[in-house]
Amino acid sequence: MIDFCALSPMAALSAMTRSFFAVDNDDARSDSRLLLEWALGMPMERILMLPNTPMDAAKAAVLKEGFLRRLDGEPTQYITGRAYFYGRAFAVRPGVLIPRRDTETLVSVCVDKIRPDDKVLDLCCGSGCIGITLSLETGAEVVMGDISPIAAQIARENAALLGAPVPVKEGDLFTPFMDEKFHIIASNPPYIGEGEEVMAMVDGHEPHLALYAGKDGFDCYRRIIPKAKEHLHKGGWLVMEHGMGQSERLCVMLTEQGFTRVETYRDMEERLRVVAARWEGL
Structure with a gap:
């Protein structure tokens, strides 16, 4: 010792x-x-x-x-009690997903697409690392939402800590945003399926609500993609993180739902990590 x-x-x-x-x-x-x-x-x-x-x-x-x-x-x-993300320290504690470098790819994709007057939604916000970073990096109007009361509270604390004017709503996916539309919807939802290998430290300590998404890992995507169309302005973007081997299927799902310009992005380890799709309206 x-x-x-x-x-x-x-x-x-x-x-x-x-x-x-x-x-x-x-x-x-x-x-x-x-x-x-x-x-x-x-x-x-x-x-x-x-x-x-x-x-x-x-x-x-x-x-x-x-x-x-x-x-x-x-x-x-x-x-x-803290995790570093995009050069900033975020408060974390049990009950909220720990921010990871892989998710910085999602932020970078959104930063490139956001215009100054855009309204942005961080869906399944967790600690708030995505939405707060987008607010501070672009100056756009950002709101965040999460179903977990613990995550929503920590996201509020981080917004105050970092001086980001980002409100947080608590509820299931789009429920707190019934009548709102956005130019960008960014989301890092749960995407681990049953039987997938997960590090013991992750499975044993991080919230399962933020990790697991049904038998195949696509439960949240199946709900987010069709509903996002109701909350995107014409020409808006849905940008989502995903896991290993999920990119191709997500691209098909987005295309089948009428999204166009479906794009894929790799993380720092050269793994497919993010998909972005444009909604042109009906």
Whole structure:
């Protein structure tokens, strides 16, 4: 076991990284850095300037607690209470999906399509990372919605924390937006199907409501796509994230529902991750 009280911050960083690598943690380096920043209450830039002496006992105890929780399989973001997305820190806690880099692709696609006067909906908003980022990056009018009371509350907290004028409505998909129309509907809905392999840390800690979507993973898409037509202005876009192997089927579903200009986009790992489709009206 690591004796954090006897280590300098950088020595503790190295020790945690080695321990995490030993248990096949692919994010060993970043998890170690995030835990160290959290325990010491300062960014790595300041930590690098600290003297090469043992840490304060109280902070070493906090770091040890976080380290042990991470070894036990708890996500680092839930331990520290924050996740980084598109260059910003978002508050997260159990009950809300942890923002991921893959979803930054969805945001980038939307940013390229949004015009200054557009109205945007972030459907299934979770922490609010998509809608808040779109508001701050483009200045467009954005609203968000989620069925989970916990997610809706955290999204409100993040909007206030980051100074984004983005209201949040609680309800099932489009129900809170009955009479509203949008130029862009962005959504990262649940899309994992039964029997799909899911990391134990994800399945054991993150909300199943935000992860799983029926036997084939398409339950939410089957509801979102036809209903989106009622809430899009002519020429508006529906932009959705999806999982591995779902792109082709989603494109067919969108085309069958009358959407045009169906486009696909790859994430940073070159995996098909986002589909966008234009609605020209009936």
